[in-house]
Amino acid sequence: MGGSPRTLLINPTITSRSSARFPLALLNLAAALDRNGHSQIIDGNVDRDLIGATLAAIESDRFDAIGVSVMGGPQIAPSIEVSRVIRERYPQLPIIWGGYFPTLYTDTALSAPYVDYAIRGQAEESLPELVAALARPGAPAIANIGSLSWKHDGSVVHNPNRRFSLGDSGIVLPYEKLGDPRRYLARTFLGERTAAHQAAIGCRFRCTFCGVNAMFGGMTALPTAKRLERDLSYLKYELGADSIQFFDHNFFDREVDMIPLLEVMAKLEMPWWCYARSDALLNLSESTWELVRKSRLRMAYVGAESPSGAMLKEIRKGTRPDQTLQVAELCRKNGVIPELSFMVAPPQNTLEETEHTFEFIRELKRINPASEIIVYIYTPLPESSKHEKDRGKHASMPLLDLHGEPVVFPSSPEEWTERRWVDYACHADAPWLTDELRRHIQDFVTVLRCRFPTVQDLRSPSWAKRGLSAMASWRYRRRQYDRPWELNLANRLVRLRMPQVSGL
Ligand code: B12
Structure with a gap:
């Protein structure tokens, strides 16, 4: 080995080609790696033969390390597959998992023979340091690289966490590494060419259930207005994007800090979608709302989570149910669609919470019929996954399955690919759900989404959506959710879009 460090970055397939959006994690890492080295990106969402593309890349170039981006759920199986093949064919090539x-x-990932290193959290600094250390002896010792976990003498070593940073490379992301970046612009309800972008990093809030808190430990960093304008102008004027989906963990922060960013958005006038909180939106003054309207915010995804104040307190959400109701009304007045997500069937008060949530959703629909609703199953993170600042603190009740036995989380990546664990990661099922309740929730969701088809669905013709809505209306009115066989049948023909699975 020798020369400047070379890294192959892989985004294993997680969604269909048409739902593929910029692999922002790998673009950010590539920008950091290219400062003193070279990187190449393979995106399995676009390149459907992930293994073939990976082997071809390794055969035609020299790499010092492979970096694989891994999100829990459906991305684990292709991550295992590609890592295994690399290990078999090129046993000397170090494999790093991140994301x-x-x-x-971390320990579960490192228990696999095909994962050598895991980087926890942001990796713009740690990954270049690691690859440099692997490429040249004499580079900073592995033991000094922040947020790195690695194997040493048969056990796993966790280096201390690195401090949080905005990670601004000072340049526009290297989109050209993706071949033609325009193929990532998609037709959505926002526009003909919607681009995905992430402006701020992290989230200030410390909700116990959320992976973002576990990742960033309650830290957030906003971009400067100058940077936002530079990035969005590139997307608009160079790539031809006409609308933006912000992947920011939470777009609206304190009002004073938001005004300069909203001014940029108002200047560019590209319809946009973002994550937000009810309290932040309710705190905006009328003049700021004027900016929001001018900027053409179309939809804000708000984690409503629960209609119960006690539950919101327990998960440290920091908002109240009355704020959810108020935000639905406020959004209606301002022409913004609120996309409200809920977590039903928690491990305690499972049935009551679920029924209570269904009634609360009906109330929201009365206040603002345009509200979009996402229903997830509440699947909390295990204690060991929480951020080190939170571990062991707000001790929650032990999770028990249907038979009263403690829930034991998987101990290998392979086990995480089992259907029940993929469903757990996707908030689609939990070990404490009875078959009856699981079906009841599915049936409620079917009736609801047929009765109120999402505006995000561009594929189903409007006559079909109107027909389904009419078919579902008596069930919705009379709360006859169970066994909606006629809707399931009609749905099989129409196949309504599910934003929680594919994104916009
Ligand atoms: C885009 C996205 C998706 C897209 C995937 C992209 C696409 N369409 O092509 C889609 C819509 C498919 C998706 C699906 C899911 N997602 Co998603 N998704 C996101 C989102 C909004 C943005 C990710 C992103 O690009 N971030 C920007 C980059 C810059 O940040 P980053 O990814 O964190 O990357 C940094 C580090 O993680 C690290 N890193 C990342 N990769 C690598 C690789 C290496 C080698 C290294 C060293 C480091 C490293 O370094 C990066 C730079 O610092 C995040 C929320 C968020 N804002 O991050 C949720 C999020 C990641 N998703 C999440 C989840 C749970 C899912 C699902 C599995 C379940 C669900 N119901 O949402 C589904 C699967 C659905 C299904 N198929 O059934 C959770 C993960 C939390 C957790 N507990 O694991 C998040 C955090 C949302 C949340 N708050 O719950 N998702």
């Missing part, structure tokens, strides 16, 4: 899965389940 949410190895951050939250």
